[in-house]
Amino acid sequence: MKQLGLNEIREMYLSYFESKGHLRKKSAPLVPINDDSLLLINSGMAPLKPYFTGEEMPPSKRMTTCQKCIRTPDIENVGKTARHGTFFEMLGNFSFGDYFKKEAIAWAWEFVTEVMKIPEELLFVSIYEDDDEAFDIWHNEVGLKPEKIVRLGKADNFWEHGLGPCGPCSEIYFDRGEKYGCDDPNCAVGCECDRYIEFWNLVFTQFDKDEGGNYNPLENPNIDTGMGLERMATIMQSVDTIFEVDTIKHVLDTICSLAGISYNKDEKMDISVRVITDHIRSVSFMVGDGVLPSNEGRGYVLRRLLRRAARHGKLLGIEGAFLSELSKEVEKMSGEAYPELSEKKDYIAKVIRIEEEKFQETIDQGLSILEEEIKNLKSREENILSGEAAFKLYDTFGFPLDLTRDILEESGMDVDEDKFHEEMQKQKDRARKARLEKEIGAWGEDPFAFLGSNALTEFLGYDFMDSHSTVLGLVVEGSEAISAAEGSEILLVLDKTPFYAESGGQVGDIGSISTGDCDIKITDCKKGSLGRHIHYGKITRGSLKVGEKVHCVVDRTNRMSIARNHTATHLLHKTLKDVLGSHVEQAGSLVDPYKFRFDFNHFEKMTAEEISKVEKRINQAIQKSMEIEKFETDIESAQKLGATALFGEKYGDTVRVVKIDDYSMELCGGTHLDNVSQIGLFKIVSENGVASGVRRIEGVTGINTLKYVDKLENTLKQTAAALKATPENMIQRIEDIYGANKTLEKELSALKQQLNKNAADEYVNKVEEINTVRFLAIEASGYEMEDLRNLADGLRDKIQGVVVAAGDKDGKVNIVVMGTKDAVAKGFHAGKLVKEAASVTGGGGGGRPDMAQAGGKDSSKIKEALEKAKEVMQNQLG
Structure with a gap:
């Protein structure tokens, strides 16, 4: 076999499936988009879930990706074994109701044997025990001998996630040779030893599991495959572990150089080197995709990985913060395939450095507390630290259990690990429960699913504020309806609409819908599956039927107020970058008719001077009366033009660009003004922190700025009256009162x-x-x-x-x-x-x-x- 680099294998795979008519898509961010069921993307199919469920239309029926993934269930084993890791890349080819088993199997075999040129005699496959169709394809069409095809049970070769789409799997294995095997004379595919390494899983999604446990055949079955890139690289480079693969070994060698040690000389040190190697890759990619350290959710995962890596750096004797510089080595190896690592290189290093420095402080606090616990144990003539105390050290100060154990051993003591893990499980259960409460189900729900995939909504709202439309569907009190009477609160879907549906931080439009005999007050508009616009309303007069023609009118005043705030956030985003630095990235926003809210990545409170500078620059830009251009283009062209894409946003092949003269250019699907002068006035009302490394600005525009100034002016007048002064001499009056007060305080003292x-x-x-x-x-x-x-x-x-x-x-x-x-x-x-x-x-x-x-x-x-x-x-x- 030819030695191939990891980056080389990735490109060969994607190019091969492009040649088979697949659309190549870039990896989705590690932060799931519109999916509360996951903290972090953990598989190649996870970002494509809406295409498999029919919730969204895929840009192509055939797609191929290399998806970056994070999995942390076995985090405590990372480093202790040579095969556990938290970050990996998953290659995949997917069919959404197009080709099925025959093509998936044939192409997989062709790629492995003819493109990768892996000898056939070293390859085996497994199938689901009842999947005779897969056996027939492997045996009769590919030509594999029956002894090369292993039937395994449901636990190994059947994919399902609760209810919904599921199906059998077929996996491809590589035989590494007897030296990797075990003593079992029956050692074969499926054995837990290291001889047979599974590197590609072909999932045949052909059933829909219902609440009764029945597996109903899908009308359009799908293909979902996943090949571990690092695993394939270990095979092609003839190395034992993923840590010896070229790109990963570069990071590992850098760590050894920093610590002044050699790998494979001391197992204890090797563990620390592997932990740091794996974790810095995870941390770099997570920060690059907008995750910031915090005490909950994905931010907690990031903090835990980063602190674990920092702690193992201490064990290796590496002095001071070193992970921020190490992240740049990750960028050297992976920046070409993942440009965000290169674009955010300095930002990633800064986030890591700040968190690492914080940990240096907290670990010292933790050491003091542990020393006090040891002292108390000695005074009580005990030698077992409670699991609760150990967990508190871990949870509050990021003190890993093994560090606590090591320090206790030095004093001839131990820790109650059972109780520690019990406390850990309680925390996991709490986190899982919180996540499930937010989750709407692994495959989602749609009140208008009964309409099918052909009933779509055409959005006219960029160009028009009214339209003549047809009612496609009605939902009354949660159920499908043919008609609705006066007084009913309804959801309705139209064939076309001028109403903007809530998305991208912009609230939905309000307004009215009417026929000659019916009036409906529209209070909101949200997006359903397939981009359908769901209108929320109440019938105030008459009745409505499916199929009726209606006249839609958006509340123009409300829409314009929203547009002022939305356009203002674009000016704000660019101005913050200019004033605070290029590291500033939008981390969330809300625009409604009354105010705007803008969250952004920054590490310290803005000064009064900085806020004033931002306000002044934006109001000067407004006075220049710059034109706002809105146009659609493909994503690659938009990026070449320099349009800013936002963290965590999902973009299709065709994107909408909002360009404010030469001041700002962003990808944005919201509604905007035609000229910045329509904003009128811009005012920042507040600036504060909302999470570690995330600041929030709230502000107002247009008439709401005047309302805000009027309110301040009234407060000023009332304060002056209370002080028996005028607004003009109020400061002098306060200074006089303050001076008199100081004199009285001295007398009182x-x-x-x-x-x-x-x-x-x-x-x-x-x-x-x-x-x-x-x-x-x-x-x-x-x-x-x-x-x-x-x-x-x-x-x-x-x-x-x-x-x-x-x-x-x-x-x-x-x-x-x-x-x-x-x-x-x-x-x-x-x-x-x-x-x-x-x-x-x-x-x-x-x-x-x-x-x-x-x-x-x-x-x-x-x-x-x-x-x-x-x-x-x-x-x-x-």
């Missing part, structure tokens, strides 16, 4: 000091002596904590001993304990004393040996607390 002195003279007569140390315990209510500290401070200096002051303020107990250095030297400890005294009142606190404070809840027990303080003092001094 002087009075308090005099009162404390008088009180000190009164309290000093109550001094006792405990083992040669002067001791004073007093009840002093009505004092704030700061004033109580000042009183105790003065008394300590006056008596040159220990002072305990406790009192009630607004129902809350305050306790302060202070002592001289001489008292500390004799055994006095303020922190321990105040803790026990405060516990009497139902509170707690602590502090240094010479000074401490605490709070309490039950003021009726202040005297009891003071008695406890005296008792503790006596014990401390022996």
